[in-house]
Amino acid sequence: SKRKGRNRFEYYNAALDERSDVLFNLLQQLRPAVLHNKLAVYYQPLIALETGKVCAMEALVRWPQEDGSLIFPDQFIPVAESSGLINQLGAFVLTEACEYCAYQHSIGNKYLSVAVNLSFSQFRDNSLPGIVKSALQKSGLPAVSLELELTESILADDHGNIRKQLEHIKQLGVQFSIDDFGTGYSNLNYLRAFNAGKLKIDKIFITTLGIDQKHETLVSAIINMAKSLDMQVVAEGVENEAAKAKLVELGCDIGQGYLWSKPIPKHEFDVLLNS
Ligand code: C2E
Ligand code: CA
Ligand code: CA
Numbered sequence: 001s002k003r004k005g006r007n008r009f010e011y012y013n014a015a016l017d018e019r020s021d022v023l024f025n026l027l028q029q030l031r032p033a034v035l036h037n038k039l040a041v042y043y044q045p046l047i048a049l050e051t052g053k054v055c056a057m058e059a060l061v062r063w064p065q066e067d068g069s070l071i072f073p074d075q076f077i078p079v080a081e082s083s084g085l086i087n088q089l090g091a092f093v094l095t096e097a098c099e100y101c102a103y104q105h106s107i108g109n110k111y112l113s114v115a116v117n118l119s120f121s122q123f124r125d126n127s128l129p130g131i132v133k134s135a136l137q138k139s140g141l142p143a144v145s146l147e148l149e150l151t152e153s154i155l156a157d158d159h160g161n162i163r164k165q166l167e168h169i170k171q172l173g174v175q176f177s178i179d180d181f182g183t184g185y186s187n188l189n190y191l192r193a194f195n196a197g198k199l200k201i202d203k204i205f206i207t208t209l210g211i212d213q214k215h216e217t218l219v220s221a222i223i224n225m226a227k228s229l230d231m232q233v234v235a236e237g238v239e240n241e242a243a244k245a246k247l248v249e250l251g252c253d254i255g256q257g258y259l260w261s262k263p264i265p266k267h268e269f270d271v272l273l274n275s
C-alpha cells in the first residue's frame with residue numbers, strides 16, 4: 001500500500017543519513033591525519049619466482065589509530081577520493097616510498113624498485129606529474145626505480161587528459177604496472193600501445209590456483225598475452241605453495257602474497273631484506 005511505501009522510503013532516507021554521517025566523521029578525522037603526515041606506509045615484497053629473491057616492493061598506506069590498531073585503505077581511500085584529500089595523501093605516499101627506496105639504494109640494494117598505487121581521482125587536476133617529479137627529486141631515487149600502479153579503468157579512460165599526464169610522467173623515466181588485471185574493462189589496443197612494464201593479475205584468480213582448476217585457463221591465457229606484449233607478469237594474492245608451484249609451471253615471473261609476507265612497516269622490511 002501507499003503508506004507502507006512511504007514508510008519504506010523514510011526508512012531508506014534515515015539509513016542514507018546515517019551512512020553519510022559516518023563518512024563525514026571519518027573525513028573529519030582523516031583530514032588532520034593526512035595534513036600532519038600521520039598515515040603510515042607499509043611495504044610488501046615482490047618475489048622473482050625463478051630466484052626466490054625480493055625484486056621490488058609495493059607501498060600500501062595504513063592509518064594508525066591511537067589504540068594501536070590500523071585502518072585499512074579500502075575504508076578511507078574512497079573517502080579521500082571523493083573529498084579531494086587524495087592528492088595530498090598520494091603525495092605523502094609517493095614521497096615516503098621514494099625516500100625509503102632511495103635509502104635501500106644507499107645501503108647497497110640498488111636492484112630494488114618501489115611500486116605506488118594511483119587512483120583515478122589523482123588525475124583530476126594536472127598536479128600529478130609535478131608531484132611525481134618532486135618526490136623523485138627530493139629523494140634522489142632514479143626514476144626507473146619507481147613504478148606506478150594503474151588499474152585498467154584509468155587506462156581505459158580515453159577522454160579527459162589522463163593520457164596526457166601519463167605520457168608526461170612516462171617521459172620522466174618512471175615505470176608503470178597494470179594493477180588488478182582481469183577485473184575491469186581493458187582496451188587491449190591501448191594496453192599494447194601504452195607499453196607498461198608489468199601486468200599484475202588480480203588476486204581473485206590466484207588465491208585458489210593449484211587447488212581448484214577454475215581460473216587456471218584464464219591465468220594461463222593472461223600470462224601468455226602479457227608475454228606476447230613483452231610485459232612481466234606479477235601474480236598477487238599468492239597464499240600457498242600450491243599456487244606458487246602452478247604459477248611457476250605457467251611461466252609467471254613474479255609473485256606477491258602472504259606466502260612470503262604481508263605488508264609490513266619499513267623497519268620490518270629492513271629485517272626481511274637481510275634475512
Ligand atoms: P591493491 O593495490 O590491489 O593491493 C593489494 C592488496 O592485497 C593489499 O591490500 C594487500 O595487503 C593485499 N594482499 C597482499 N597479499 C595478499 C594475499 O596473499 N592474500 C590476500 N587476500 N590479500 C593480499 P590493502 O593494503 O588493504 O590495500 C587495498 C587497496 O587499497 C589496494 O589494492 C589499493 O587499491 C588501495 N591502496 C593501498 N594503498 C594505496 C595508496 O597509497 N594510494 C591509493 N590510491 N590506493 C591505495
Ligand atoms: Ca596495487
Ligand atoms: Ca592489485
Ligand code: CA
Pocket residue numbers: 180
Ligand atoms: Ca585493488
